[in-house]
Structure formats: structure tokens, C-alpha cells
Amino acid sequence: xxxxxxxxxxxxxxxxxxxxxxxxxxxxxxxxxxxxxxxxxxxxxxxxxxxxxxxxxxxxxxxxxxxxxxxxxxxxxxxxxxxxxxxxxxxxxxx
Ligand SMILES: O=C(O)CC1=CCC(=O)O1
Numbered sequence: 001x002x003x004x005x006x007x008x009x010x011x012x013x014x015x016x017x018x019x020x021x022x023x024x025x026x027x028x029x030x031x032x033x034x035x036x037x038x039x040x041x042x043x044x045x046x047x048x049x050x051x052x053x054x055x056x057x058x059x060x061x062x063x064x065x066x067x068x069x070x071x072x073x074x075x076x077x078x079x080x081x082x083x084x085x086x087x088x089x090x091x092x093x094x095x
Pocket of ligand 1: 007009027028029031050051052073
């Protein structure tokens with residue numbers, strides 16, 4: 001199943017820079033691993049915000065929740081999930 005996931009990051013302003021840098025480095029490594037596995041096929045920065053719009057490809061809601069809850073930045077994110085299905089006018093739906 002495909003999901004649009006909207007993640008807004010709110011790191012506490014008083015978090016020490018080295019702790020924030022460590023979480024961001026672990027977040028990046030985890031994100032790259034999921035992209036290589038095909039579970040996170042798109043990630044786009046929302047211009048001007050500490051926010052991304054991503055597409056996840058997960059087996060079901062439970063797997064998506066597991067993937068998202070393991071994000072190192074998860075405790076500092078507001079996440080909105082929108083499940084997607086094929087649009088009837090999609091070229092992929094024509095065959
Ligand atoms: O920077 C973000 O939007 C949060 C994030 C998700 C994956 C990553 O590497 O950073």
C-alpha cells in the first residue's frame with residue numbers, strides 16, 4: 001500500500017547541538033536504508049519549512065506505523081498519514 005506521509009519536525013530549542021546532530025545523522029541513515037529497501041520511494045522537502053512530504057510503500061497500516069515509530073526524530077515530529085489508492089485516470093490503471 002502507498003501512503004503520503006507529512007512530517008513536521010519540532011526539535012526543542014534548548015536541545016544541545018551535538019544531540020540534535022546525532023539524531024539527524026541517525027535519521028538520515030535510517031531513511032537511506034528504507035529508501036534502498038524500496039519502502040520509502042519519495043522524500044521531498046517542503047520549501048521554507050522543517051517538514052517533508054514522503055511516499056511510503058508498506059504492506060499495511062501496522063507496518064507503516066512500525067516504520068514511522070522507529071524514526072529517530074519520531075518523538076519530535078507531528079506526522080499526518082494519508083493512505084493512497086490508484087486514480088482511475090492514471091495511465092497505470094489503463095491496461
Ligand atoms: O528533515 C526532515 O524532514 C526529517 C527527515 C526525514 C528523513 C530524514 O533524513 O530527515
